[in-house]
Amino acid sequence: MxxxxxxxxxxxxxxxxxxxxxxxxxxxxxxxxxxxxxxxxxxxxxxxxxxxxxxxxxxxxxxxxxxxxxxxxxxxxxxxxxxxxxxxxxxxxxxxxxxxxxxxxxxxxxxxxxHRIFGFSSTEPQGGSNVMGHTANAVKEGDKWVLNGNKTMITNGGLAEVYCVLLKTSPNELSCFLVDEDMPGFKHGKREEFIGMNGTPVGEIFLENVMVSEDHLLGKIGQGVEIGDNAHYDARILMGAIAAGITEHALTIAVNYAKQREAIDTPIIQLHSIQTKITEIAIAKENVQLLYQEAAKLKVAGKSYAKVATMAKSYGGRASVTAADHALQVLGGYGYSREYPVEHLIRDARALQIAEGSLEKMMIEISKEVVNEREE
Ligand SMILES: Cc1cc2nc3c(=O)[nH]c(=O)nc-3n(C[C@H](O)[C@H](O)[C@H](O)COP(=O)(O)OP(=O)(O)OC[C@H]3O[C@@H](n4cnc5c(N)ncnc54)[C@H](O)[C@@H]3O)c2cc1C
Structure with a gap:
């Protein structure tokens, strides 16, 4: 720590x-x-x-x-x-x-x-990365907003009862509304058949003429992109923590296995090739942990944490997959078996390169930030 x-x-x-x-x-x-x-x-x-x-x-x-x-x-x-x-x-x-x-x-x-789960909803069936391509919308009628559209791939979708939803309030404008599953016109849709993070439902919602009062708008009209970005940055600190957690889990499994598994009458932990893999996992875990903790410290201090949080998730997302893959190799055939936990660590870790902004988009964000810092 x-x-x-x-x-x-x-x-x-x-x-x-x-x-x-x-x-x-x-x-x-x-x-x-x-x-x-x-x-x-x-x-x-x-x-x-x-x-x-x-x-x-x-x-x-x-x-x-x-x-x-x-x-x-x-x-x-x-x-x-x-x-x-x-x-x-x-x-x-x-x-x-x-x-x-x-x-x-x-x-x-x-x-x-x-006691009620909340979920943040931006992605639509036709795309997640390009938020301005969304079509779900909110139209003002009298003193109410009327919400319509279909949103997909929401973490906790189906389990969550309250949603913050990004909706178009004009062709070039996104705004964010708080919607409750108890509202008339709100429906849950299917759960995604994702390959990992299996305890967490990721699902869709439908809004059909859901009516909300003005105070269900978060921030101001047109502030949706900013709110969505903020949600990403807050989430990326926690995603970094998940990546570090998965990496530590992989490390523990690999070390425990390597200490008791023997090859040529010697525990495989004595083999240089196994030690190297364990070292790689340990270094990755330490690095991801330093990044998400630094982002958390910046947030607590009221400083800008977007870049470091994005680094924690982009580095952690890849490092945790590689770490779990190293652990799989340490376990040999058992690593490839569903009877051992390593294979699901790889599937779980893989989500971190997609959810809360794809790896590709995060790389662009970080590089812009890094270049800007050097132009100031
Ligand atoms: C486990 C999980 C949980 C999720 N939870 C949520 C949630 O809670 N709320 C929510 O709203 N969404 C959620 N999502 C959806 C997620 O945000 C989207 O999958 C993600 O934004 C990518 O969108 P897409 O799947 O439509 O891919 P696309 O946007 O179609 O992208 C496809 C590919 O093209 C690349 N690409 C697209 N545009 C660009 C660009 N401008 N520059 C470079 N590369 C680009 C992407 O990186 C990707 O590799 C979740 C997804 C997963 C897997």
Missing amino acids: SIELTQPQVMLHQMVTDFADKKVKPIDMLIDKERDFPEELWKDIVNTGFLGLSLPEEYGGAGFDAIASSQTIYDLAVRNASIAFTLEGHYKTVDQVLKYATPELKEKYLPQAT
């Missing part, structure tokens, strides 16, 4: 690791196989207060900062990445309500974020 945690953060870390060791670690492979969290675990997650972890105390949350929330996501991801992924989708959405909603909307919805 490269950061000094405060006393409350140390206690939180202890609580989360105890919880995750008892309730999550033993069912990591079951979650992947069943493509769901057991009902009991879900109740425990809500009752233990995970959903309101970073929500300010005035709204019923625990008021922890980004250092604590990313540490929590890491601690969970080491045991099962998709539990961490579900919380990541919730936290980044709640963050946008906190930043952009009117006081009345915050008063109404933020206390619910301790």
